[in-house]
Amino acid sequence: MKMIEPNNKRLMAALLPLMLLGALNLTHAWQDAKSGYEFMTPESRAMQDDDFENPGMLTVDEGQTLFITTAKNEMTCGSCHGDDGSKLDIERITQYPVYSETLKKPITLRNQIHICWNERLQNPPMKKYNDPRAIALETFVRHQAHGKPVNVDIDGPLKPYYEAGKAFYNRRAGQLDMACTHCHSYFPGSKLRAQTLSQGHSNGFPTYRLANSKVNGLHERFRQCQHQFRAKALKAGSDDYVNLELYINAIGKGLEIETPAVRY
Ligand code: HEC
Ligand code: HEC
Known part of the structure; x- marks a missing residue:
């Protein structure tokens, strides 16, 4: 264990009671x-x-814009899923991460968006999982399932x-x-x-x-x-x-x- 730097002292003071109790190995x-x-x-x-107060709604709007932006192959996400996302499978969205038979491993909702982006729109792949465009698209898509239970x-x-x-x-x-x-x-x-x-x-x-x-x-x-x-x-x-x-x-x-x- 490394020395705790002095500027971490306040954090340490806050965490100490949690760490001590944690050491007792309480159950869930x-x-x-x-x-x-x-x-x-x-x-x-x-x-x-309040949708007008919630600053996250701006990202939903950014995602909506990307969702109907035409790719080189002349298609948009909306071509298959409806311009307003109304043809997305909402039930399916609540189930992610799901098992991909093709990749033989779990994929997240964000992975699915990258897959559609690369394979169905034939866009140049985004270099990062956390590309802001992928986050905006995910925010738009998951917002369509607002109020539905995680499943x-x-x-x-x-x-x-x-x-x-x-x-x-x-x-x-x-x-x-x-x-x-x-x-x-x-x-x-x-x-x-x-x-x-x-x-x-x-x-x-x-x-x-x-x-x-x-x-x-x-x-x-x-x-x-x-x-x-x-x-x-x-x-x-x-x-x-x-x-x-x-x-x-x-x-x-x-x-x-x-x-x-x-x-x-
Ligand atoms: C030292 C305490 C601490 C530890 C350890 C910790 N977190 Fe957190 N975490 C926080 C605090 C503080 C927040 C912000 C307040 C909150 O939602 O709990 C937070 C928030 C979160 C949230 C967001 C919850 C929400 O409703 O938006 C998630 C998810 C999360 N943590 C996951 C994890 C995971 C996974 C780990 C282990 C890799 C972890 N945390 C370890 C302190 C901790
Ligand atoms: C050519 C048609 C097509 C295009 C274009 C397309 N998708 Fe998909 N998408 C699918 C199909 C088919 C599925 C079902 C899962 C599978 O087979 O991979 C799917 C699944 C999804 C899902 C999971 C929920 C569901 O309805 O199954 C999301 C979210 C999604 N796509 C987002 C996007 C986004 C975001 C874009 C644009 C970047 C996009 N898709 C472009 C065909 C398309």
């Missing part, structure tokens, strides 16, 4: 999944609920990937020797500096974060949390993060999709 502490929405202030909830299915071929995600979630890592579970299953409702810890669900993603004033994808949020407990952040789109996404969708199964949610 909550029974009912609660959306991050329930841990936000009334002001932030009101902001999320991932882990009983079939996805089971081992779910198990891998679960192991990752519970594995201690980094300079502070913490795991995701320490903050998000033992301490929802507690304050960590100015923020109230939630159960760390995915139903609001992509979410507008007040902290960085932009819409963030789920894997970006994973990276931000890993930085927070001084663990090495992985690449967005990596297999470990896809497995983690699967696990988090599974523990939040049934929560209503809130995309774009407003979070701290």
Whole structure:
């Protein structure tokens, strides 16, 4: 374990009680999944609920524009899915990550968007999983499923990937020797500096974060949390993060999709 730098002292002071309790190896502490929405202030909830106030709606609009932008092959996303997305399979959207028979592994909603972008529009591939265009398209697409319950299915071929995600979630890592579970299953409702810890669900993603004033994808949020407990952040789109996404969708199964949610 490396020396804690002095400028981390305040963070350490905030985390110490959590770490000590974490060391007791408490079991998973909550029974009912609660959306991050329930841990936000009334002001932030009101902001999320009002389409004109919710800053994430601008990203939905950007996604809508990209959705009907003509590619070199003269097609748009809308050619197959309806210009307003009305021909998208909403039920299917709630089930991602799903198992791809072609790739023989789980794919996220974002992966599906990249696949359609590359193969169906024959656009030059986006270099990054987290390309802002992919985030905007995902925000638009998932917003179509607003209010529908998260409905991932882990009983079939996805089971081992779910198990891998679960192991990752519970594995201690980094300079502070913490795991995701320490903050998000033992301490929802507690304050960590100015923020109230939630159960760390995915139903609001992509979410507008007040902290960085932009819409963030789920894997970006994973990276931000890993930085927070001084663990090495992985690449967005990596297999470990896809497995983690699967696990988090599974523990939040049934929560209503809130995309774009407003979070701290
Ligand atoms: C040529 C037709 C075509 C185009 C163009 C196309 N898609 Fe698809 N898309 C499909 C098909 C077919 C599926 C069903 C899954 C599969 O077979 O891969 C699908 C699946 C999806 C899904 C999963 C939900 C569903 O309805 O199954 C999303 C989201 C999606 N596409 C987004 C996009 C986006 C965003 C674009 C533009 C970048 C796009 N698609 C362009 C044909 C298309
Ligand atoms: C040191 C405590 C801590 C640890 C450990 C931690 N997080 Fe977080 N996480 C936070 C805080 C603080 C927030 C912002 C408030 C909230 O929603 O809990 C957050 C938010 C989130 C959110 C967004 C929830 C929402 O409703 O938008 C997700 C998802 C998440 N974390 C996943 C993870 C994952 C996965 C790990 C492990 C890789 C992890 N976190 C580890 C502190 C932590």
